[in-house]
Amino acid sequence: MDDDDFDTPWKEVVMCHFPEFMAFYFPLAHAAIDWSRPHTFLDQEFGALTRDAELGKRVLDKLVSVHLHDGSEQWVLVHLEVQGWRDARFAERMFVYNYRVYDRYRRPVASLALLADDGRRWRPSSFAYRLLGCRMGIEFPVVKLLDYADRLDELRQHENPFALVTMAHLQARQTKGNAHRRRIAKWKLTKLLYLRDWDRQRIINLYRVIDWIMRLPAGLEVRLRSGMLEIERRRAMVYLSSIERIGMEIGRKEGLKLGLQEGRQEGRQEGRQEGRQEGRQEGRQEGWAEGLTALLVQRFGPLDAHVLLRIAEADVPQLSAWARNFVDATSLDEVFRSS
Template sequence: MDDDYDTPWKDVVRDHFPEFMAFYFPQAHAAIDWSRPHDFLDREFAALSRDAELGKRLLDKLVRVHTLAGGEQWVLVHLEVQGRHDTDFAERIFVYNYRVYDRYRRPVASLALLTDASKRWRPRAFSYRLLGCQMRIDFPIVKLQDYADRVDQLLTLDNPFALVTLAHLLTQKTKGDAHRRHVAKWRLTKLLYERDWDRQRIINLYRVIDWIMTLPPELDARLRHGILYLERRNTMTYMSSIERIGMQIGLEKGLKEGRQVGRQEGRQEGRQEGRQEGRQEAMADMLALLLSQRFGDPDIEVRARLAVATVEQLTAWTKNFLGAGSLSEVFAEK
């Protein structure tokens, strides 16, 4: 299982930025006037950082906010979520900070969330001294590994980033152990349904958990079956959205895997065919499960049709399923 931490962090930080700040940087959160809008300056930051690629990271953001003490003046929050040890990380913080200040001539606060698996790596400053002149930046960091011993506490917190933190830590902890990860993912999913949260928040967080905590197809199918049971028991109506999320994630991951395979040379034709067959079988099994939940167990004819279908046909039928009211609509040619 190749774990992908990048994409879900980007989405959840943008969707729940005030809660992100409250959970990881409470002092900074307390100084910001959240009654006024905040703006993500993604394009502007991309232009400033295009030629300063100094290491691998999960995410960087530039956000315009107003402080409680600043009146009408706005300031900038430069956020880095770093996923691995990087000896140049502190220097990158320094470079980005002065570039942002040079562009806007406004105060800039650089904050860093370190999500790597090491407990010891803690860059907090960058400086140099030359001919009596000194340049220095100190920046606050939060280490995700510091939460590793607080699992029980995280399970009780209302902030959604408690669950995001748990998903990230449990994914690292269960790498190479699909069954333990399945148990952990099911626990977090059930917890989502027990929270008195609005529909969109549950959908957003399920997407993060589902993307980060990758499972083999058979265990993933079992988990989705459990979700259906939860919804029937609790009379909730999130499944249609979760189906869409799961299928979207599957398609996006399939495209990503395809691009990765395309960059690798020397693959044998037999291995490529085996991979294609495995993908076809996984898609057929998933569609059969979805059909059984909505229309009852598929008969022999339907299962045979799924078994011989191409990946393209299965993709089209899966898309039809989202809005279908009958089996004939699922298999309709468009």
């Protein structure tokens, strides 16, 4: 697995929003299930069967009891494999887990797989062997997050919360190694989340998974959360906890310095001249943006999300021009006027 850890957030969001998970990734299976009746996660049963399985890293396996429209109770094994490489034993694991459940409980179980690797052609969907006229095996549905890479506009408009989770995963991979691009992508995704007409707890749950997947250096995270607080103020919402707010205020002055230090350290570790140059450029941009934001807030009060995003996306020459305008400006319009 790469440096981004998708384990914990995926577990939480799948368990909290399992019907939506099935509707988005496995619509045919979702249509067969009677969601008016409760579903139950059988973690204890499944854990007892896989605890001794030396079959590689299991990122997310969930055994769920559901009811079908015909009234029968069935078990569904959802296997979420989040990894950055091909695993020759993946299909075998699906086979082993499936027959272990059946052997122990004598219950048919449907196995489903969601893959988040970067290989477009790697789609393991079956495992079988033959011996002396006997055939043993399994076939299972497979969905790949990479298949949504060319459908970002569709994902932005989709009402299912897992559309935003999928976007977060894809954009985390696209911005790997470029913290500035990731911050911009995360900010836009967070604004989309805030604009959804969802209840408070759902927005909190989904932001937690987006926040975990699209991790940022401390300085950039402080800056992003400042924008979030401004959105909440304007929309009379409260999502960030008081602890996060206090931590953000404490870290506001030190965040930029720490972020720049991390960027330079990463550049040294990479040992590439272009990495160091990019780090310096991003550092200059962050410094200008942070300084201009502080000046504008001091003179004009809290800034709305549009202004914060405009500053965040501007380059150093543009920020410098706005700073010169600020000297004599009596309004924000005068600050952002054309040179």
